[in-house]
Amino acid sequence: MSAVAVVGPHLVDILGRPVSEIPAGQGSVVLDEIRVTVAGTGGGAAVDLAKLGATVTSFAAIGDDLLGRLLVTQLQEHGVDTAGLVTKHGQKTASTILPIRPNGERPALHVPGAMASLQAGDVHVATLLAADAVLFGGPETTPRLLDSEGIDLFGAVRAAGIPIFVDLLYPGRPETLELLAPLLPLVDWFMPNDQQLRGLTGVDDVVEAARLLLGRGVGAVAVTVGEHGALLVRPDGDPVSVPALPTTVVDTTGCGDSFNAGMITGLLLGCTAEDAALIGCACGALVASGLGSDAGIQDLGGVLTLISESDPEAGRRIGGHVAAHTATALDA
Template sequence: MAHVVSFGAHIADALGWPFTEVPPGQQLAILERIKFTVAGTAAAPSVNLAKLGVDVATVGRIGDDSIGEFVRTTMERYGVDTTHLTVDPRLQTSSSLLPIRRDGSRPALHVIGANAALSEDDIPWDVVAEATVFHLGGAFILPGIDGPPMARILRRAKSLGCITTVDFLMSPRPDAQELIGPSLPYIDYLMPNIEEAGWLVGTEDRAAIIAWLHAQGVGCSVLTMGGEGVSIAVRGEDEIVLPAYAIDVVDTTGCGDAFTSGFISGLLDDLDLVTAAERGLACGSLVATGLGSDAGIVDFDQVERFRTTQPRLPA
């Protein structure tokens, strides 16, 4: 039985490090590393949850191609239940090219691919009914889900007794509030990064962002803020800000997804929200110390040692 159903974006990343510039014409630039990983706001949390010892079923679409086979077999190797990955006969597996700069930042070149065809009909509701957490990852890059279908999905998941968690993958767009607004009352924990949350609400003021999300019905806003830590605010209660861990950043790819996995693991263990968020921060920090979404995290014991012993940045 899966304790978590992770539904949404499944992506294969090709990462190159360190990226400095695009060579002119057909000239060659030498990188130190190129790596292929399973990524995406549903797939990457699934992998990390499995590393933490959580029974997780991943639900999404991949193409009938070698990239999709890589995604499926890699997830299975980590212990993720991939029974409910649908193979799309027409569209390629969603993929990204990520040239990683030495400071850990990167532009992204992306093909939506099979994620575009994901629909509510792909969800195994009998599996969801037995789960504790339903995670939806990839709002704004799932055209078959965004809008009314997402609201129906989250409403049904809550009616089945699931805790609902949601993460974004977005750029600024004028219809953002229209697309996600109907879903917000059915989200227990909304976990975008602060930049994405600002794009959604239309302000960089964190207090205003939190107030807007709560006014729309979100149960708890969990805003990841990179080196500034994480903001947690339960609707009707004061905000809590936790400082980040002190680390040497290699690559920020997948840090938010890693936070998601650690936080959900904490919810499953009935931790208080601060401790659950600290586990999330530990997971995100560990991923940032290596290249790609699958870096850093080894297992539960390693994450807990890091959480309790690693120095924190000043608040």
């Protein structure tokens, strides 16, 4: 099993569906479903990575409140190592209320809580250096990890040859690009959605926006583009489109986080970037079919089944990497 260290925002999501409108005054509406899940570009991806078979360690700042304890319990139930979660006394755990519209859209009511207080001293360096990959989710939410000590921390990871994956939690803004400037040359894969990428760079064309990040030192860019799947932009070739997989959309919460988990899993299995992104798209399709960022995905086998139904040849290729990886792990 590959080891992944996940650094960044871990939130509690409270979701209800379907919500067509908020009742006036003290009115009420009966919903079909309400769920509480671990979410965020850190927490949501950590759960999905664990479901896909990775050994996952989470690093984040949480509050000393009921939501923090609930978050830890849910992560542990999924097999995630929570030793890296730092409790900040007197602070709240980051959380979001999401009234999910009938078409799957998700307006958000958000409390940032303690997540911005995470700093380099809170992160166990040895664990990062023992990982096969590091996901730094939502760096714009943890600005203290972008100071000199934080950059030194990720520089050590990069120097050790461990790939670093980065995504955003919030909508992209030009000032965020400048905030991320010292981190970008350390990033192997930057993985925003198309709206975040446009907002971050101020460039409407997704390929040109991605190339701007390459010019800032990013190794490669994987952009999720909703119902159109994903787009891979690398310095050494033409952009490559990876198709979305069929799904019935219930809730789009966490689709980007699941894409990240799937693509990281595929790359660690030895898949090409294209097949790894296809695993990511399959994870996104599964998550979109249920409520919450942990919906849909059961295990890697279920993801491969969905891929094989849509593209049998890709299913055989990816299945071969899974079998080889499993055999290697058993021999070890």
